[in-house]
Amino acid sequence: MNTNLKKPLLPIGIFILLIWACSAPKKQESSPIxxxxxxxxxxxxxxxxxxxxxxxxxxxxxxxxxxxxxxxxxxxxxxxxxxxxxxxxxxxxxxxxxxxxxxxxxxxxxxxxxxFSDEELINMVEFYTFRYFYQGAEPNSGMAPERIHIDGDYPQNDQRVVTTGGTGFGIFGLLAGIERGWITRQEGADHFQKMVNFLEKADRFHGVWPHWLHGDSGKVKAFSPNDNGGDLVESAFLMQGLLAVREYYKNGSEQEKAIVAKIDQLWKEMEWDWYTQGKNVLYWHWSPDKEWVMNFALEGYNECLITYILAAASPTHTISPEVYHQGWARSGGINTNVEAFGHKLRLKHNGSEAMGGPLFWAHYSYLGLNPKGLKDRYADYWEENRNHTLINRAWCVENKEGHKGYGEDLWGLTASYSVKGYAAHRPGEDLGVISPTAALSSMPYTPEESLKVLKNLYYNYGEKVFGRYGFYDAMSPEENYYPQRYLAIDQGPIVAMIENHRTELGWKLFMGAPEIQAGLEKLGFEK
Incomplete structure (x- = not known):
């Protein structure tokens, strides 16, 4: 029997393919990096x-x-x-x-x-800061953590403690993130849905949230021994952001309209009038067991203007104009006529009459409330905020105290961490600590001057001051102090005000709420 039979030949096309497969370079597996x-x-x-x-x-x-x-x-x-x-x-x-x-x-x-161009640099900083409020959000609530310490050293084991005011600031950043494509509209809606569901069930006191909440449970975390209840000012900062979300989604999908309805309900349940104690002034705190023991009346001028605007705008628990004019404005006592470094202030900044308070006073109330063209009998708020910023800058540029690094490209005093703990830095109370949020959140008022600070920080200080959520909270060249720590109340105004500088997104949304327009008119504001 002949066993030397020829095997059938492969078709020529398959033969060529096999030769190519053996000789061709192997495709590298995609990198997980x-x-x-x-x-x-x-x-x-x-x-x-x-x-x-x-x-x-x-x-x-x-x-x-x-x-x-x-x-x-x-x-x-x-x-x-x-x-x-x-x-x-x-x-x-x-x-x-x-x-x-x-x-x-x-x-x-x-x-x-x-x-990078200037615009690309600004966009980069805004994007990184936005991430604090999305990637860095507390997972159960979607709220902003009070602080994030990259060094891991938390003072009270409070990694999951969330801040109501800081969340309100960060909301403007989340909205900017949707508009700029950093997250999808659906991702944004899912995030806000988680947030409002949490806020609905969280501790409230006459409709008002506390300063801090436990993100895992929604229970109050006392800010101080007597501050374990409603915090009207921090809740105003939160509602300022929530109303912008309401306006953003009001013509949206079913899910988005459900978010709108829930925000509207939370808004209507805030009892602003309760926080007057029946007097012509608003009070900051109320506690379920300490009641009014803190007795802190909101009298201007500081960061709290938005509280009166929202109280006047409330459709359910409004205040009379007299509460604003007699309380906040001190029956006209809010006015002054001082000048520093050639810039005038019309409002008597509490405890800082000569040169203005820490710069967050020009930011917190104005993330949604547009100061452009905003005037009442007491001030032109754009001019006041711009002059406040220019005085703060001029103090640092003059630098009579000789702090290392200060100049036209390194200025900005506000409340932040410092070498001596948390402090409200301002002209006359200057520890040599620069807080990046001060100049960066002032970009609408001083665009060129603020950009100089941004460039100096990024190009010359680099990794000492810039991390995964943008610029760290504070720095001091003379003390070699560069803590890798963030605070929500300082990161939020950066992303919100940079976006207002670029597109006025937050201003357009908040000012588009019909109750806000009515509230401003009620208090005698020109718009």
């Missing part, structure tokens, strides 16, 4: 790897010669590359290290840096 290049830094992120305790970051500028950049336990790394040059083509690899010292490569990824 995500890299994004900016002007002077590259941000790298990767998924957490099982059994890995730390990660090494390596970079190559040419010829696959890698140099180690750092070791982190986290899965995000921001590499400031000033030492490597500008307009770079870079290759990164991440190496996972297990507890025994063993290593494994996660992959390689490309990144480029390039010179």
């Amino acid at each position: 995500v890299a994004k290049g900016y002007d002077r830094h590259v941000e790298l992120q990767w998924p957490k790897q099982k059994g890995i305790s730390s990660y090494e970051v390596w970079v190559s500028t040419e010829n696959n010669k890698f140099a180690k950049r750092g070791t982190v336990a986290d899965t995000i790394y921001m590499d400031f590359v000033n030492d490597l040059g500008k307009n770079l083509n870079l290759q990164y690899k991440i190496v996972g290290i297990d507890p025994t010292g063993g290593s494994s490569d996660l992959g390689v990824v490309q990144a480029t840096t390039r010179d």
Whole structure:
């Protein structure tokens, strides 16, 4: 029997394909590392790897010669590359290290840096700051955490404590994020739905939330021994943001209209008139067991103007004009006529009559309330806020106290962390601490002057002052003080006011609420 039979030949087309498949380069598996290049830094992120305790970051500028950049336990790394040059083509690899010292490569990824325009720099800062309120949000409530400490040192183990006022500020950033495509409209709606559902069930006191809430339970966390109930001012900051959401979604989908209805109900349940104690002034606090023991009357001028605007605008628990004029305006005693560095103030800034209070007084009430053209018998609020900002800047530029670093590109005194704990920095009470939120949140008032500060901080201080949620809360070159810490009440005004500078988004939404227009008219404002 002949066993030397010929095997059938493969069709010529299949034969060629097999030859090509064997000789062609193998397609590399996609890297789990995500890299994004900016002007002077590259941000790298990767998924957490099982059994890995730390990660090494390596970079190559040419010829696959890698140099180690750092070791982190986290899965995000921001590499400031000033030492490597500008307009770079870079290759990164991440190496996972297990507890025994063993290593494994996660992959390689490309990144480029390039010179940014001014607008791109501003956009970058706004985007990073927005992330505090989306990526950094407390997971159960969707609210803004009171603080985020990258160093992990929390004073009261309060990682899940959320802030009502800071959340209200951050809402404007979330809306900007939807408009700019950083999150989808659906992602935004889901986030706001979680937030309003939480607020509906959270502790309230005559419809008013406390300063702090536990994000996991919605129960009040006392701000101080006597401050364990309603906080009218922080709740006003929150409702300022919520009303902007209501206006944004009022003609939206079924889900969005449900959010609108819930916000409207929360708004109508706020008993502003209760917080007058039957007098012609609003009071900041009420406690279920301490009642009015704090007895803090809201008398101007400070950050609280929005509280009176909302109280007058309330469709259910409004106040009379006399509460504003006799209480907040002190029957005309709110006025002064001082001048500093060639800039006049018409309002008597509480405790800071000569040169104005900390700069957050020009921000908190004006994230939704548009100061442009806003006037009443006491002040032109655009002029007041702009002059307040220019005085604060001029104090730093003159720098009689000789603080290191101060100048035209490093100014801005407001409340923030400091070398001596939390402090309300202002002219005359200056610890040498610059708070980035001061100049950056003033961008609508001083666009060119604020941009100089932004550029100096980013280009010259870099990783000392800029992290995953934007610029850190405070810095002091003379004390070598660069804490990697954030506060919601300082991050929120940055993103809100930068967006107002760019598009007036927050101003358009809040001022579009019909009750706000009626409330302003009721109190005698020109618009």
